[in-house]
Amino acid sequence: MAASPAILSARRAEGDHIEEIERVLSGAVSTRDSTVVRSWLRCVDEHKLDPARPTEAYIVPETQLREHREQSERLIGIARTGLEHLYRQVAGQNYVLLLADAQGVTVDFLGDPAFMDPLREAGLMLGSEWSEARTGTCGVGSCIVAGEAMTIHQSDHFDTTHTRLSCTAAPIFDTNGALTAVLDISLLRSPQPKVSQTLALHLVTASARRIELANLMARMRSNWVLRFSRSPDFLDVDPEAAIALDGSGRILGMTHGGAILLAGVAGLDWREAAGIIGQPLSCFFDMSVDDLPAFTRGRAAEERILFARDASAVFVHAIEPERHPASKRMPAPILPQSLRGLSGGDSQMDALQAKAAKLAGTDIPILLQGETGTGKEYLARAIHECRPGNGSFIAVNCASIPEQLIESELFGYGPGAFTGALARGKRGLIEEADGGTLFLDEIGDMPLALQARLLRVLAEREVTPLGQSKPKTVRIKIISASHRDLGQLVEEGRFREDLYYRLNAAVLTLPALQQREDFDWLLDRLIHQRASAQNKQIRLAPDARLALSRHGWPGNLRELVNVIDVALSLNEDGVITGQDLPALARTPPSRETLNQQIPFEAKRSKSARAKLETALAECQGNLSEVARRLDIDRTTVYRRIKRLGLVISRP
Incomplete structure (x- = not known):
C-alpha cells in the first residue's frame, strides 16, 4: 500500500534535514544560528551521533531519577515558586516547563495533564534525559554545553525525532559560578517561525535570574548581599545581579549576572569567574566593607550609585546579614547537642546533621564517606553521643592494625588460643563495644577473610572469640568509614558485596573543606578552640584570612587544624598574619591539587x-x-x- 502524502512529506523533510547537516559538516555556509551550527559539529565530532539514526526519547530508571532529585533537592525547593509563576505567565499556550540538572536529567516538571501521553512520547516529562551527548542538539543539552540561553526551534534539533519541538532554555548557575541546572520551556508543535519564541526566551532568562537570586539569598543569609541594577527604578524589585560578601569584604558568592558584572570590571571572561571568589570588593568597586551601611534601603535608590574600577556605574542595594540566622533554621532546636556544632550554615552539613540525628537512635549501620580529613570520626562520635545508654565508643582503624593481629583485636580470644596469647584470654573490641558503638575506620582496608566474620556479627549479632566455640551476644551500633569508593572496590573484587550492602544501609557523605559554605565559621571556631586551650587571645588579620580561604585544602579539616596550630606557635602579638602561616597555606592550589579534590x-x-x-x-x-x-x-x-x-x- 502506498504511503500517505503526510508520511511522504515527513520523509522528505527528514531527508532534507539530514542533507543540511551533512552540508554544514562539509563546511558550507549555513543560515542557522552559530550556536546551532557549533552544536551540530559537536554531535558528530565529539558525541559520534548520526543524524540518519534517530534516537527515541530516554527516561532514566526510577532509582536514578530519585538520586538526581535528591542531589537537586534544595534547588528544586527554591526554584518551584519561580517555575509556577512562569507557568502561570504562559498558561493556555501549551507550554511545558522542565527543570533539568547539570547532567540534563529533568528533576522537576510542569505541564498540562491532558497532554501527558504525547509529552511522554516526546520525552517532555520528569526523568527525561536531554544531554547533548545522548539527544543531540536540543534546548537543555546545548544550553549546558554553551552556558548561554538559547532557542532550539524545530529543525535546529540534530535528531529528526525531535524536529517538531520548539525548546527555549536558560542556564542556572550556583553561587560559585558553576552551571547547576537548566530551565526549559518547550512546545510539542509550533507553526510559527523561530522569532516567535523571543518572548519565551526573555521569560525563561528572567526566571532563571530570579531563581539564582533566591538561591544566593537563601544560602547567604548570614552575610552581606549586594544587589545591582543599571536603573534605580528596578533596583529593589528586580535586580540584574547580586554578590555576597563576608565580614571582611571578600566575595563569597554571586549570581550569573554578578559574575558577568565583576568579570567585566576586571577584564575577565565570565567563564573564568570562579577566580573572583575570595577577592576583596575593593578590587572591583570604589568602596570598602565599612561603606556598606550607606547603601542600605535607608537611602533613595537613585542616591545609591556605585562607581566601578573601570569607571562604569551601577545602582546598588546592600542587605545586611541576619544577626541570628541559626535561630531561624528549623532543624536546629531538635538537633542533639553533639551534632549542633558540626555546621555553621553549610547546606550539605545541615542536611547531613538532620539525617544523622534521625539515624542515631536506631541500630541501622551507617557508612560515612568523604575525603581524608573531613571529620568522619568526629561525626561518628557525635552520633554515638546522641544514643541512649552508657555504652562505649570503640574506634578501630582497619588500616593501622597489622593484618595478623586485627582478627584477635576485633574478636578477642580464649585462654591459650595461640602461642603468645594471654593465659586468661582477652575481650575483643567488638565485645568491648557491646551496648555502645563500634566505629570501623578505613573499612575498605579490612582483609577479605575477616570481612566474612564481620558479616556474621552484623547478621547474627553474635561474636565468637578465637579458640572458643560458644558465641556471645552483642548489641552494637556499627558505624564504618572510608575515603575510598567501596562500590568500586566491590567491582574490583577487593570488598565483599554482601558486607557492602550490610554496611551502607545509610550513607552520610561529608563534603570536602573546599566545598563548604561555612569556611569562615569553621576557621573562627577552630582558632577559638585551639587558642583557648593554650590560654591565648588570637585575632586573624585580613591577609591571613584571604590566604586561608584561597588555599585548596587537600588535607581538609586535619590540614586546617595543623596550619592553625603552627600559626598559634609562631604568633607573638595576638594577631595571626600571613607571615605566621606555613608556606604551603600561603600558596594558591596547583592544578594537581585541584584534581585531587574532585568530589x-x-x-x-x-x-x-x-x-x-x-x-x-x-x-x-x-x-x-x-x-x-x-x-x-x-x-x-x-x-x-x-x-x-x-x-x-x-x-
Whole structure:
C-alpha cells in the first residue's frame, strides 16, 4: 500500500534535514544560528551521533531519577515558586516547563495533564534525559554545553525525532559560578517561525535570574548581599545581579549576572569567574566593607550609585546579614547537642546533621564517606553521643592494625588460643563495644577473610572469640568509614558485596573543606578552640584570612587544624598574619591539587570511565566481549560509550 502524502512529506523533510547537516559538516555556509551550527559539529565530532539514526526519547530508571532529585533537592525547593509563576505567565499556550540538572536529567516538571501521553512520547516529562551527548542538539543539552540561553526551534534539533519541538532554555548557575541546572520551556508543535519564541526566551532568562537570586539569598543569609541594577527604578524589585560578601569584604558568592558584572570590571571572561571568589570588593568597586551601611534601603535608590574600577556605574542595594540566622533554621532546636556544632550554615552539613540525628537512635549501620580529613570520626562520635545508654565508643582503624593481629583485636580470644596469647584470654573490641558503638575506620582496608566474620556479627549479632566455640551476644551500633569508593572496590573484587550492602544501609557523605559554605565559621571556631586551650587571645588579620580561604585544602579539616596550630606557635602579638602561616597555606592550589579534590561522586565517574576505556582497548572494540568482562549487557556498554563520548577503536 502506498504511503500517505503526510508520511511522504515527513520523509522528505527528514531527508532534507539530514542533507543540511551533512552540508554544514562539509563546511558550507549555513543560515542557522552559530550556536546551532557549533552544536551540530559537536554531535558528530565529539558525541559520534548520526543524524540518519534517530534516537527515541530516554527516561532514566526510577532509582536514578530519585538520586538526581535528591542531589537537586534544595534547588528544586527554591526554584518551584519561580517555575509556577512562569507557568502561570504562559498558561493556555501549551507550554511545558522542565527543570533539568547539570547532567540534563529533568528533576522537576510542569505541564498540562491532558497532554501527558504525547509529552511522554516526546520525552517532555520528569526523568527525561536531554544531554547533548545522548539527544543531540536540543534546548537543555546545548544550553549546558554553551552556558548561554538559547532557542532550539524545530529543525535546529540534530535528531529528526525531535524536529517538531520548539525548546527555549536558560542556564542556572550556583553561587560559585558553576552551571547547576537548566530551565526549559518547550512546545510539542509550533507553526510559527523561530522569532516567535523571543518572548519565551526573555521569560525563561528572567526566571532563571530570579531563581539564582533566591538561591544566593537563601544560602547567604548570614552575610552581606549586594544587589545591582543599571536603573534605580528596578533596583529593589528586580535586580540584574547580586554578590555576597563576608565580614571582611571578600566575595563569597554571586549570581550569573554578578559574575558577568565583576568579570567585566576586571577584564575577565565570565567563564573564568570562579577566580573572583575570595577577592576583596575593593578590587572591583570604589568602596570598602565599612561603606556598606550607606547603601542600605535607608537611602533613595537613585542616591545609591556605585562607581566601578573601570569607571562604569551601577545602582546598588546592600542587605545586611541576619544577626541570628541559626535561630531561624528549623532543624536546629531538635538537633542533639553533639551534632549542633558540626555546621555553621553549610547546606550539605545541615542536611547531613538532620539525617544523622534521625539515624542515631536506631541500630541501622551507617557508612560515612568523604575525603581524608573531613571529620568522619568526629561525626561518628557525635552520633554515638546522641544514643541512649552508657555504652562505649570503640574506634578501630582497619588500616593501622597489622593484618595478623586485627582478627584477635576485633574478636578477642580464649585462654591459650595461640602461642603468645594471654593465659586468661582477652575481650575483643567488638565485645568491648557491646551496648555502645563500634566505629570501623578505613573499612575498605579490612582483609577479605575477616570481612566474612564481620558479616556474621552484623547478621547474627553474635561474636565468637578465637579458640572458643560458644558465641556471645552483642548489641552494637556499627558505624564504618572510608575515603575510598567501596562500590568500586566491590567491582574490583577487593570488598565483599554482601558486607557492602550490610554496611551502607545509610550513607552520610561529608563534603570536602573546599566545598563548604561555612569556611569562615569553621576557621573562627577552630582558632577559638585551639587558642583557648593554650590560654591565648588570637585575632586573624585580613591577609591571613584571604590566604586561608584561597588555599585548596587537600588535607581538609586535619590540614586546617595543623596550619592553625603552627600559626598559634609562631604568633607573638595576638594577631595571626600571613607571615605566621606555613608556606604551603600561603600558596594558591596547583592544578594537581585541584584534581585531587574532585568530589567523591566525580571520582567514581572518572574511575568508571577509566575502567570502560581499559576494557575497550583490551577487547579491541568488541562490545560483546566488553559486556562479558564488565558483567553488564551490551546495550548498557553502548549507552555508556555514548554518554562518555568514547571512541571505539577496532584493529
